[in-house]
Amino acid sequence: MNSRKPMQLRLPQELKDWIKAESDRNGNSQNSEVIRAIRAAKDRRNTRGSVGKINMDQGDNARF
Numbered sequence: 001m002n003s004r005k006p007m008q009l010r011l012p013q014e015l016k017d018w019i020k021a022e023s024d025r026n027g028n029s030q031n032s033e034v035i036r037a038i039r040a041a042k043d044r045r046n047t048r049g050s051v052g053k054i055n056m057d058q059g060d061n062a063r064f
Helices: 013-026 030-048
Strands: none
Touching: 013 030
16 A cells, blocks of 8 residues: 655745756755655754744745
């Protein structure tokens, strides 16, 4: 059984462009690049512990 669930994601154009460039550079799909970036952020968070908090500014940009 596939445990992946579809999710609609709205991104600023600059992030869409970055994901596209990364997927082209790495020969991966854009979906794979999004997963890779999220896993990297998760790994960074797990390494430093849960001390840091995520703050959302008015532009919906996550800042650590």
